[in-house]
Amino acid sequence: MICIFCEIAARERAARIVYEDDRVVAFHDVNPQAPVHILIIPRDHISGPLDVDVANEGIIGHLVAVAARIARQEGIADNGYRLVLNQGRDGGQSVFHTHLHLLAGRRMTWPPG
Numbered sequence: 017m018i019c020i021f022c023e024i025a026a027r028e029r030a031a032r033i034v035y036e037d038d039r040v041v042a043f044h045d046v047n048p049q050a051p052v053h054i055l056i057i058p059r060d061h062i063s064g065p066l067d068v069d070v071a072n073e074g075i076i077g078h079l080v081a082v083a084a085r086i087a088r089q090e091g092i093a094d095n096g097y098r099l100v101l102n103q104g105r106d107g108g109q110s111v112f113h114t115h116l117h118l119l120a121g122r123r124m125t126w127p128p129g
């Protein structure tokens with residue numbers, strides 16, 4: 017099955033990449049929900065947060081660390097930002113390759129929609 021985020025990580029599909037290293041790739045969301053909306057994905061295919069376990073849990077910490085790095089890079093660290101991981105239908109997941117949403121540039125509301 018073709019995974020669009022695997023394709024972006026492999027640079028087989030265009031994306032506005034803002035950061036990458038040996039474990040993750042970060043790029044602008046194609047349909048931004050805030051002035052800053054960046055997705056940070058593991059290079060390895062992990063379908064969703066439900067597939068994180070003791071064998072691969074370290075990657076989640078790295079996604080959060082990279083989000084902090086990008087926040088400083090993008091000038092949004094001081095005002096703050098929201099990180100979101102969606103799982104499954106009720107979680108609002110539409111792409112089944114784990115991705116951390118980094119949202120910023122406006123005041124977020126709570127509860128989320």
Ligand code: AMP
Pocket residue numbers: 020031043044045046047048055101102108109110111112
């Ligand atoms: P989720 O609903 O949590 O699965 O989030 C998937 C996100 O991926 C959505 O915000 C989409 O706008 C975004 N998206 C889908 N395809 C692409 C793409 N080719 N490039 C960048 N973002 C994408």
